[in-house]
Amino acid sequence: MSQKPPYKVADIGLAEWGRKALTLAENEMPGLMMMRRVYGPQKPLRGARIAGCLHMTIQTGVLIETLLELGAEVQWSSCNIFSTQDHAAAAIAKRGVAVYAWKGETDEEYIWCIEQSLVFPNGEPLNMILDDGGDLTNLVHTKYQQYLPCKPMCCHSVVLSAITGISEETTTGVHNLYKLMTKGLLKAPAFNVNDSVTKSKFDNLYGCRESLVDGIKRATDIMLAGKVAVVAGYGDVGKGCATALRAFGARVLVTEIDPINALQASMEGFEVTTMEAACKEARIFVTATGCRDIIRGDHFSQMLEDAIVCNIGHFDIEIDVKWLEDNAAAKDTIKPQVDRFTLKDGRHIILLAEGRLVNLGCAMGHPSFVMSNSFTNQVLAQIELWSKKGTYKIGVHMLPKKLDEEVATAHLEHLGVKMTRLTAAQSEYLGIPLEGPYKPDHYRY
């Protein structure tokens, strides 16, 4: 039997630096700080044993400390082998949280880390999941089914300690939840945090708008102005990426499969074309589709010298890295997470973060402020699931719009926003309550 270490991080000596960064981030995360003020005294998460699997960054550190302040016990792993910020992990480990994450895990170590977060020190298993991308959810649904609730008829003792709910952070993980649901495999109620407006319309869009270029610049110091860049996928993430690249003066091409998104891109002034056409003229390639096999061998063979290829979708299957590994004549690591492949005809391809999330692999991920929006939704979802145990059926749920609006409100003061209020007459004219919610559920923002 393996002995479980109290935590596993790259260097606990970085804790002090991590703590300073956490302090800085707190001021930039007004939503989470509001949760601490409002819910801290009531401890609505008392008794919750949350296993979290989400990029172990400074922002996540503020999330973890918020969950603790709300009464939860927390154990953590990162949902990506490159995304951990070692100083953040160290600071969180130092304050006594069982965190298993370091930048540069192997695939096997990655699973080991998630497995360490399942059972708490008193021997009791997790009873809440906070997930990003669905790896933890899937691991529990396949290898550790004993922690899931069984049918109401049988063994009540197991039901009591079983997993009460799941909250999922990102598009890919939500997609996975719906897939599990359709197949009848989902065993606990889940919250789709991703599709809260204050999550996907902010973190995915404005987050990527700042962190994509940060990643490319830190990795390569390339001049973007005048270059041709291609963004595969024009969802929220793709929109942010395309806008950012254009703001630097790049000429941006977009590839899309959905006619609506293609039309949006086109009307924003982006040329929509195929990867087959784009691969011959672009210098910078960004995949943001959430799909697989977007940039393949036949594309690599036609790219310009030293084309930069990176991905900002959740999983590493958008770029066919294996083709590069198998077909390149040589691979030179310029620095960690920046590899230059020499193709057999002598041309080169620069691959960032091995085709995994470039903003987290090569830069520091999204800024705190936008993550505060996302994580406040996570905290609200955890409170909903835990404090209303048993009221949510197995399925994928969303936070009510009223809470979405509250998340947004929590972030206004920090930006000095001055709000206009409805008058009674206006409220009556529109048929909208004075205190909101201001939009119907089907409104798309």
Place this chain on the structure above:
Amino acid sequence: MGVQLVNSHLTNKANDSNDLVELAQQIQMADTFVHATAKNKLTAIAEQIKALQEQAKNVLEEARLNSDLHHAACNMVKKPGAIYYLYKRPSGQKYLSLLSPQEWGSSCPHTFIGGYRLEVDQSWTPVENISEKDNESELMDKILHSGLALTNT
């Protein structure tokens, strides 16, 4: 004639018929001594050479191990003072991990080769030699410290 003060016969043995033999014996003895001394000195040098050879071999082996460890696949920023564990994949690739075989338990996916601590000078100390190395460096620290104290006063 005056008084004879010294018996020259007794004080000068030059004419002794045994003198030559004694001289030869002395020379022979001296030869043996010289030979023995030279041999002793040579032995000491030979021993030193042997020790140096051994030391050189150790240094080379250590250098090879250090270089091997630095060239093993590793995605982490290596930090002096930390212990890393070397594993070998079925493909033959060796890589460094933060996880010990005990932490892996039965789920250990690859062959364990050894645990090593990275030192400040970028050398590696096998885990089994860590306490020895620590004692040694503590001693050196003391010497260094007392040396400093001397120059300061």
